[in-house]
Amino acid sequence: MANEKKGIRLDHISKIYVDPKTKKDFYAVKDVSLDIEPGSFVTLLGPSGCGKTTTLRMIAGFESPDEGGIYLGGEKIDELTPDKRDSAMVFQSYALLPHYNIFDNVAYGLKIRKVPKDEIKKKVTDILKLVGLEGMEARMTNQLSGGQQQRVALARALVVEPGVLLFDEPLSNLDAKLRVTMRTEIRRIQQEAGITAVYVTHDQSEAMSISDQIIIMNGGVVAQIGTPTEIYYHPKSEFVADFIGDANFLRGRMLRHEGGCGIVDINGTEVRVEDSSVADGADTTIVLRPESTILDAEGFFPVDVVVSCFMGAYQLYHVMLGDTKLIIHEYNPKNKRIFQQGETAYLSFESENAHCI
Amino acid sequence: MNKNQSARLDRTKFFADPVLVVTVFLLIAMLLLFVLYPLVILLVDSFLEEGHLTGAIFERVLHLQRFKVAFWNTLLDGMIVGVLSTLIGLLFAYVDVYVRLRSRILEKLFNLVALLPVVSPPFVLSLSMICLFGRAGFITKYLLGIRNSNIYGLGGLAVVQTMTFFPVCYMMLRGLLRNIDPSLEEAARDMGASRWKVFTSVTFPLILPGLGNAFLVTFIECAADFANPMLIGGNYDTLATTIYLQITGAYDKQGAAAMAIVLLSITIVMFIIQKYYLESKTAATLTGKASRARMPITEKRVTAPLTVLCSLISVFVIVMYVMVLFGALFKVWGRNYSLSLEHFRRVLFMHGGLRAFKDSAILSAIASPITAVLSMIIAYLVVKKRFKGRGLIELLSILAMAVPGTVLGVGYIRGFSGGIFHSGILKGIYGTSLILIIAFVVRSLPTGTRSGISALRQIDKSIEESAIDLGAGSSRVFFTVTLPLIKDSFLSGLVTAFVRSITAISAVILLVTPRWKMVTIQINSLAEKGDYGEACGFATILIIIVYAVVALMNLFIKHFGTSKYMEE
Incomplete structure (x- = not known):
């Protein structure tokens, strides 16, 4: 495709809304700065109300920022109306035009751009092939399944060859299985088209599986930016750790750093953790993923098993370490010692799996 | 917290769409002139005598026995x-x-x-x-x-x-x-x-x-x-x-204004x-x-x-x-209950019935598409757009619903017979068919707007946003997306406006001049004279016309309506 990949820069943007109940102003988005590389796939991830959709709608032009500026391909676009911006959006509800058939839906943007008729025909046919809907041009939108409507919406956005493709929770109306197929499809098509994409979702597994970069938002501010692995293994805050996957938190104090490891004191027991920037003597929290926590007959701490449940792929434990509840996934449990509810077991972990924040 | 920047950007974006800007200004001007101004002039007239603020007119009217009874x-x-x-x-x-x-x-x-x-x-x-x-x-x-x-x-x-x-x-x-x-x-x-x-x-x-x-x-x-x-x-x-x-x-025009x-x-x-x-x-x-x-x-x-x-x-x-x-x-x-078509003959050929039906139909046929388009535009602006003055547009177009035809009629007489604020400006439209058409439009606008607004609220906002996002300007979105999606409401607005106009009497009876014959006014004057046969003849033909138009619309909606693809 001949489109020019464009990067996006958000320069300290904020958006103020009025709370409908209290009538008070509040920041829906606060001081968000981002630099999105041309051709990359970036996901805005966060719980509902975190400002991710508002941020996306500011990029599209449907909302105007109260502070800061938005740049697309180096050009400031704040004053442009959405129809003048080089972006195309895939909506949560697909927003297909119900009075047009598939061909006319996809051709809509091209007609506005006054593309010659035979070129429109060729482009529409090509793009429908790319999204796997060839031969369905004449169907009306209500004759399509949810997944097919999603593909039409994607084709319609892609065909105008925008500088950036915006996705507003595009898969949330699909069933779980189709969601998984479609996200792979979206990633494939984005790669083939080589287009910059900004994707909004609240589904962390969706974000992990398709993104080059994930931007986690919470309460209108950016909580962390990073690749999926960075965010999963090195969360900067308890919020991020908890939001991406399951996480156990152990509170303690950083004693010292030695031999490329940190030594943390937890209730009088010294454990080795991954090296970190936490200062010696400071309070710290260890983030432990359930699958990298080990339960055995011996270990660092004795724990009480309160739930033990066979899940097929793994044995699920809930254990109590003092007042702290921890979740443990013991994968491939067939040949391992299984603890039952009420038993005492010992918890341990590899130092490289224990991340301090 | 300061929302100046977004307000400024929204303003810039709004003014970047000249069609939208012109439409909004024309609409506001029209609503102010033909809905608000006639009511304001009534207030002015009933409190102002020879340039002085006075309660005398009201006092006089309030003491009129006729008024108290009424x-x-x-x-x-x-x-x-x-x-x-x-x-x-x-x-x-x-x-x-x-x-x-x-x-x-x-x-x-x-x-x-x-x-x-x-x-x-x-x-x-x-x-x-x-x-x-x-x-x-x-x-x-x-x-x-x-x-x-x-x-x-x-x-x-x-x-x-x-x-x-x-x-x-x-x-x-x-x-x-x-x-x-x-x-x-x-x-x-x-x-x-x-x-x-x-x-x-x-x-x-x-x-x-x-x-x-x-x-x-x-x-x-x-x-x-x-x-x-x-x-x-x-x-x-x-x-x-x-x-x-x-x-x-x-x-007593001033007394009427106060009433x-x-x-x-x-x-x-x-x-x-x-x-x-x-x-x-x-x-x-x-x-x-x-x-x-x-x-x-x-x-x-x-x-x-x-x-x-x-x-x-x-x-x-x-x-x-x-x-x-x-x-x-x-x-x-x-006296004589034998059947005959005599009354119909007299309606059509003696009481100028043909001409009355023609005049009424022509004026209503001019007014109804104007009403229908205007009400859909108003509905679109009110539901889908954000700009200053939107509230005013909605208020004025809905307010017209609460204005009795007689009040509007008196307002137009006081407001336009001597020109705007009795200055002579726009005096020309008084006594013409134009003011009748305007009265028709204003009288039917609220119903059309209401139905347009509720039809538009049914439509997912993102459908229009997707069209804008693909590069369509406001007018293009309105004509290629919005209007086709509310075609049914538009059509019924069109027909309702026609029906309301052709059967209207209260405002019209005050504004009509002998140059135009209106069916409803003919019926009224025949009935007042006791010529009930002819009055019924007029009314029968009128009902048949109106019913035919409504039936036609229903047929059209059934075959070409939006409901087919909106159902799901």
Whole structure:
């Protein structure tokens, strides 16, 4: 495709809304700065109300920022109306035009751009092939399944060859299985088209599986930016750790750093953790993923098993370490010692799996 | 926190769309000029005498015996008709929603009753009431032999208005009842409540605000009604007729302006209570759709009396309408009941009927597309756009609903006969067909806008956003996306505007000049002279025309409407 990949820069943007109940102003988005590389796939991830959709709608032009500026391909676009911006959006509800058939839906943007008729025909046919809907041009939108409507919406956005493709929770109306197929499809098509994409979702597994970069938002501010692995293994805050996957938190104090490891004191027991920037003597929290926590007959701490449940792929434990509840996934449990509810077991972990924040 | 930047950006974006900007400015100018200004001039006129602020005009009017009587008459009539219409409307709605009707004929009958007032000119029932129960009435004189029956006055008026307005209540309440989740009532039944207890403790409280709503809507209609009090009111003058007589009889335009302000205040207060208090209350108690179909009531002891009562009322209403046709066919009403087409011949060839139908149809046909497009544009701007002045546009176009035709008529006379603020500017439009067309448009605009707004609210905002996002400007979005999606509402707005215009009388009667003949005014003057045969002839043809237009629209919507692809 001949489109020019464009990067996006958000320069300290904020958006103020009025709370409908209290009538008070509040920041829906606060001081968000981002630099999105041309051709990359970036996901805005966060719980509902975190400002991710508002941020996306500011990029599209449907909302105007109260502070800061938005740049697309180096050009400031704040004053442009959405129809003048080089972006195309895939909506949560697909927003297909119900009075047009598939061909006319996809051709809509091209007609506005006054593309010659035979070129429109060729482009529409090509793009429908790319999204796997060839031969369905004449169907009306209500004759399509949810997944097919999603593909039409994607084709319609892609065909105008925008500088950036915006996705507003595009898969949330699909069933779980189709969601998984479609996200792979979206990633494939984005790669083939080589287009910059900004994707909004609240589904962390969706974000992990398709993104080059994930931007986690919470309460209108950016909580962390990073690749999926960075965010999963090195969360900067308890919020991020908890939001991406399951996480156990152990509170303690950083004693010292030695031999490329940190030594943390937890209730009088010294454990080795991954090296970190936490200062010696400071309070710290260890983030432990359930699958990298080990339960055995011996270990660092004795724990009480309160739930033990066979899940097929793994044995699920809930254990109590003092007042702290921890979740443990013991994968491939067939040949391992299984603890039952009420038993005492010992918890341990590899130092490289224990991340301090 | 400072929202200056987004406000500035939104402004920049708004002004980047010249079509939108021009449309908004023209609309606001038009609404100010033809809705607000005529009302303002009435206020100015009734408080300003020779450049001085004075309460003298009001004082004079308030002491007029004629005014005092008319004032209380209007309120009393509104109360009676409001209560009766709401109750009968509730009865019909309840039977429609809760009782399984045994036959298709009954369903058809109910639909017909609901449709008739929409397609009929406002005074048709008065005509047939006089024909049936008047001094020479078919029932009173011919069947019962009563010689001195007097149908003129509050009694006749209230019956006629109730029959004219209850179908509106029926439609409103039917919608509400359908929205009640049946499981609420089933839960009450399950806990041991009888049908009657369920009705009084669950259904009735839920629709109470809706009943108030229906009452007020009817009250406003009654207060604004001009034709019926004119024909059947006799000595029972209401404000609407008194204002008219004050202008045409007493030549007291300032007094009429002051009276118009009083009438306007009544309707606007009612309207504000209805719109901003009751409507939100209704919405609060009845949210969303019923979860599943309701089990209809089948016990004979409940269904039989209700159905019979409704059927009787329906038959009575329909007989009244049919009477209009016979009124036109009987040779001499009251004396010679042989059938003849003589009245129709006289209507068409002696009373300038052909010309009246032509004039009325032409002016209505010009006004209705203007109304339909304007109301859809207003609805689009109000629902889908954010800009300063949006609230003003919505307020003014909906406010017009609360303005009685007579008030608007007087406003136009005072406002335009001497030009804007008596300065001579725009004086030219007074006494022309243009001002009639404008009056038609303003009178039908609120209904069209309301239906457009509710149609647009059904459409997912992101459908239009997706078109904008792909590069379409406001006007392109309106014509390629919005309008096709609300085609049905547009068409019905078009037809409603036509019907309302061709059957309109209250504002028109004050504004029309001898150059244009209007059907409704012909009917009114014939009826006043006692030529009921001809009046009925006119009315019959008018009903046929209107019914044909409505039927055509329904046919069109059925085959080319949006509902086909909007269903899902």
